[in-house]
Amino acid sequence: MTTLANDLLIRALLRQPVERTPVWMMRQAGRYLPEYRATRSKAGSFMQLCTNPELACEVTLQPLERYAFDAAILFSDILTIPDAMGLGLSFAEGEGPQFAKPIRSAQDIQNLPIPDPETELRYVIDAVRVIKRELQGRVPLIGFSGSPWTLATYMVEGKSSKSFQKVKSLMFNEPQQMHQLLDKLAQSVASYLNAQIAAGADAVMLFDTWGGMLSHSDYLEFSLRYAQQVRQLLNTKRDGHTIPTVLFTKGGGLWLEAMADTGYDALGLDWQTSIAAARARVGDQVALQGNMDPITLYAQPEVIRAKVAGILAEFGQGSGHVFNLGHGILPDINPEHVKAMVDAVHEFSPQYHR
């Protein structure tokens, strides 16, 4: 077990004292970086990049060469589990993800296997091992998965959706089938994250990208309940260390209290949620990760710096904050603007940890 040279992220997620606020960025290994685009075109398709552990490692480490980030995040896709279940994931150019065999019947749900991560998702777990080896303990590695609800939306819709008509119709008309699907997904996600932890992930994050499309009561019943089931099934100790867990529901700002009660160490915040208000509501239970509007990175560097300062001031004094965007970085951001953000966190945050 390598000791981490920089464990700011781990300490902040566990609300232990830190010298400055750690910073990383959702989708930090991505298309805004020319070196990512080069590796991607070498790999061929997006899925060929995801399924090649050496290349996945290469793009995972790229942003760390450019920026003083305090974490690496596994390069992968949130839809690897349904693909391993046999749904046939592909990415049509400019179209987003698609499944060849979406869920269409109760029988389809009953037939779904729970994938063994060490065999059916071996390429991901191998990528974790390769990245850990190459990181040499510089910064922690974050593992992740899509949430059961978010995976279910793609599996039932067959692709991205604006209205979520198919998956919500299943939820409204056949709630037992929906629960059966979500229970299988929760078991699969937990087993997948546990394999990532065993292979070396130092923290794990559950991405509930579409929980925010639900009403409050449907969110509790169909999204949060299964995020909690995942949490209960996680092995969050490795070699005596705690593996912190993060739950991010985009559009979930209204439900932070319920989210904080599920046992995750930290909550991801989208940019709509005031981090000051969030801290007042749940800051004695969980750390908070976020939450600059990703579009801020189109602004001039001095505007970016002022916005970073504002978010740090909003969170205020003490540990329990991991600086991040409120959602993934967009593909056409100027890489220099990311540097302005990271440098501002380094420059302005120590005053909040004295």
Add this chain to the structure above:
Amino acid sequence: MTTLANDLLIRALLRQPVERTPVWMMRQAGRYLPEYRATRSKAGSFMQLCTNPELACEVTLQPLERYAFDAAILFSDILTIPDAMGLGLSFAEGEGPQFAKPIRSAQDIQNLPIPDPETELRYVIDAVRVIKRELQGRVPLIGFSGSPWTLATYMVEGKSSKSFQKVKSLMFNEPQQMHQLLDKLAQSVASYLNAQIAAGADAVMLFDTWGGMLSHSDYLEFSLRYAQQVRQLLNTKRDGHTIPTVLFTKGGGLWLEAMADTGYDALGLDWQTSIAAARARVGDQVALQGNMDPITLYAQPEVIRAKVAGILAEFGQGSGHVFNLGHGILPDINPEHVKAMVDAVHEFSPQYHR
């Protein structure tokens, strides 16, 4: 002045006692109705339908023939004001709204006129007059406008947007220009809504469709501030009657307290916001309008009835609730399902007003 035969909506918006909860539906005059599609194809384009007061009246009244709705809402588009300012609105088939001359410079903003509704938006005000004449006081007529922020998003982006990169970049980099644009829009919106009120609208609603894409602080500074300016400029008395005002920010559930402080009589709620929680937070200041998930209307009628019962129970005893969806009805809903919703409100709501 015609007295209203059914003024449940007005009383509920003013939190006065009612016998049952009034119900109407955002986009109730719309493509889900075959009779709407017939009138629409008679008119030609969507804008030809909007700009013809007799046909706009025809589609406004169609849902009242089918359903026991407690309000009519003016058939129009939220983008009539920027069109009257000279931006050149059109609707490409399946593409949504587009402006031929979007805002591209400080000069463009300075040159924008504040339209005179009785001349440049005459077709809308005439539609209000025709609808009022044809309604003969059966139910109230709701007038509406897009909010200054929401109009600005389309005017700067030139069309619908997912990321709002252009308008947010203007907001971040040139906040004074943005404020100048929003101030002109607030004056234009207020003058437009005042003309609708003078022509007969019995209530008015401000649609802030995209306020929820902003961070909390940006929402207060760039969206809510101008919604409040509009409110302050409204003439909400006509012939001794109060014209209730409704503010709807989609995705604004986090900010209800600030919204309730702006002087609107009622807040529209999207479906993510628990109406019970909303009432506990601001129900002593404002009425609440909403908030069933529009996708519920794809479910079986018995599921729809149960969801209606749930929302009525969540709001609970007493006046101050107008039943609605949390957003507009989708075009491929079965009209029978709308009937299930309306009938359920009529059947289940009287018990909450004893």
